[in-house]
Amino acid sequence: MRGWQAPRYGGPDVLRLHDLPEPHPGPGEVVVRVRAIGLNFADCMARQGVYPRVPAAPFVPGMEVAGEVTAVGDGVADPRPGARVVAVPIFGGHAESVRVPARFAYTLPSSIDWTTGASLAVTGVTANHALFTLGRLRVGDRVAVTAAAGGVGTMAIQMAVNAGARVLAVASTPEKQALARQLGAHDAVGYDGYRDALASGIDVVLDSVGGALFLPGWRALRPDGRYILFGFAVAAGRRSVRRLWAGLQILRMGWLSPYPLVSQCRTLAGFNLSLVPHLAGELRERFASLLALVTVGELKPVIGAVYPFAELPKAHAFLQSRASTGKVVVTIP
Numbered sequence: 001m002r003g004w005q006a007p008r009y010g011g012p013d014v015l016r017l018h019d020l021p022e023p024h025p026g027p028g029e030v031v032v033r034v035r036a037i038g039l040n041f042a043d044c045m046a047r048q049g050v051y052p053r054v055p056a057a058p059f060v061p062g063m064e065v066a067g068e069v070t071a072v073g074d075g076v077a078d079p080r081p082g083a084r085v086v087a088v089p090i091f092g093g094h095a096e097s098v099r100v101p102a103r104f105a106y107t108l109p110s111s112i113d114w115t116t117g118a119s120l121a122v123t124g125v126t127a128n129h130a131l132f133t134l135g136r137l138r139v140g141d142r143v144a145v146t147a148a149a150g151g152v153g154t155m156a157i158q159m160a161v162n163a164g165a166r167v168l169a170v171a172s173t174p175e176k177q178a179l180a181r182q183l184g185a186h187d188a189v190g191y192d193g194y195r196d197a198l199a200s201g202i203d204v205v206l207d208s209v210g211g212a213l214f215l216p217g218w219r220a221l222r223p224d225g226r227y228i229l230f231g232f233a234v235a236a237g238r239r240s241v242r243r244l245w246a247g248l249q250i251l252r253m254g255w256l257s258p259y260p261l262v263s264q265c266r267t268l269a270g271f272n273l274s275l276v277p278h279l280a281g282e283l284r285e286r287f288a289s290l291l292a293l294v295t296v297g298e299l300k301p302v303i304g305a306v307y308p309f310a311e312l313p314k315a316h317a318f319l320q321s322r323a324s325t326g327k328v329v330v331t332i333p
């Protein structure tokens with residue numbers, strides 16, 4: 001089988017297509033024959049060697065795939081060989097086959113095609129966890145979503161609107177802001193208009209960009225406000241992570257003392273779903289409820305671009321260029 005390997009950490013052009021050994025499932029694992037790859041910003045960060053627990057190079061990146069189970073290891077009752085699944089191996093998914101723990105393989109109904117299937121799990125479960133578990137979103141809340149036209153952002157807007165919240169979308173270009181409005185956002189602004197748009201206060205902030213954006217949102221929180229931080233996209237350059245810039249952006253986030261959290265009645269929460277494997281059961285349930293919404297048309301994944309497997313590095317470059325909207329998917333015929 002073939003896979004896109006990063007022989008060293010670096011830009012999209014380090015990726016090389018290699019013949020690699022066919023994977024075999026260990027106990028508790030399944031092997032998935034990949035039909036579509038959901039590209040995530042995390043894959044770009046992993047390729048650059050700046051993602052938690054990234055394997056030493058050479059390695060095959062790839063967080064999320066949709067495909068068929070071809071083999072199961074000892075102790076796996078579900079899924080069975082032949083099952084259609086969406087799987088989240090975290091690394092290794094930019095390949096024709098990948099090995100993944102069975103608990104991270106979710107059944108995909110035949111009514112949902114491979115491309116759509118590959119666009120759902122990471123974005124949908126992330127948006128859901130941020131809005132409802134950590135964000136405790138309530139009807140009537142005003143919620144700000146940064147990078148609102150991206151994969152997670154387009155899911156978060158729809159989920160928040162469906163839950164009766166008022167959404168302030170923040171995105172870099174007028175085209176991205178227009179997409180956010182089409183998805184139901186009540187306001188959409190660029191980063192330069194963010195501070196003014198926050199003047200009337202905010203109940204929940206979903207922030208995956210970080211850096212200088214943090215303090216305006218944090219200061220605008222209403223009593224019982226919740227700030228959910230789950231990414232640091234600001235650190236990325238077009239081809240590589242800008243380390244000095246990233247350091248400066250961390251400084252621009254300021255220093256928090258815990259006591260004012262009490263007197264100002266605010267919550268600051270952070271998460272990275274790749275680091276909480278013990279939540280697998282809970283995340284599986286969320287994915288099932290997400291599928292139900294997609295099936296009845298209440299949640300419409302936005303697929304902004306589809307690339308063939310042979311052009312996977314171009315898909316990486318496109319996502320990192322900041323030009324993409326919705327989800328970028330790579331298909332394997």
Ligand SMILES: NC(=O)c1ccc[n+]([C@@H]2O[C@H](COP(=O)([O-])OP(=O)(O)OC[C@H]3O[C@@H](n4cnc5c(N)ncnc54)[C@H](OP(=O)(O)O)[C@@H]3O)[C@@H](O)[C@H]2O)c1
Pocket residue numbers: 039040041042122123126147148149150151152153170171172173176208209230231232233234235236237271272273274319320321322323324325326327
């Ligand atoms: N913690 C978790 O468990 C978890 C899970 C999934 C995703 N995430 C995070 O959530 C974010 C969204 O992920 P995604 O895969 O859906 O990606 P995405 O939102 O489709 O793409 C990233 C977006 O970040 C914004 N951005 C801001 N500064 C940027 C920069 N310097 N370079 C590139 N983009 C920049 C861009 O939107 P604008 O042009 O509108 O600014 C860009 O489109 C990422 O930060 C990712 O790491 C976290």
